[in-house]
Amino acid sequence: EISAASVTDCVRRLCMKANRFLPPDAEAALRRASASEPWPVAAGILDELCRNLDAARETGLPICQDTGLVTVFAELGE
Numbered sequence: 662e663i664s665a666a667s668v669t670d671c672v673r674r675l676c677m678k679a680n681r682f683l684p685p686d687a688e689a690a691l692r693r694a695s696a697s698e699p700w701p702v703a704a705g706i707l708d709e710l711c712r713n714l715d716a717a718r719e720t721g722l723p724i725c726q727d728t729g730l731v732t733v734f735a736e737l738g739e
Contacts, residue, residue, distance in 0.1 A: 680723040681721065681722070681723060681724060683724070691710060
């Protein structure tokens, strides 16, 4: 038997992790794009996204401050 509080805690932790870290392959792709983007405006935006990743890792804050509101629908068994 799994309590609703345990599910709530797990969902909370996973949401927080998803807002602070990208999967390694996604982060690597973003960094490659930032390093190879020839258009200065786009390169600047990609560089800012990379700096946000670094700041999130260092501070524990979300990657983007405009994270919105998460709604989770979880189906619990009997």
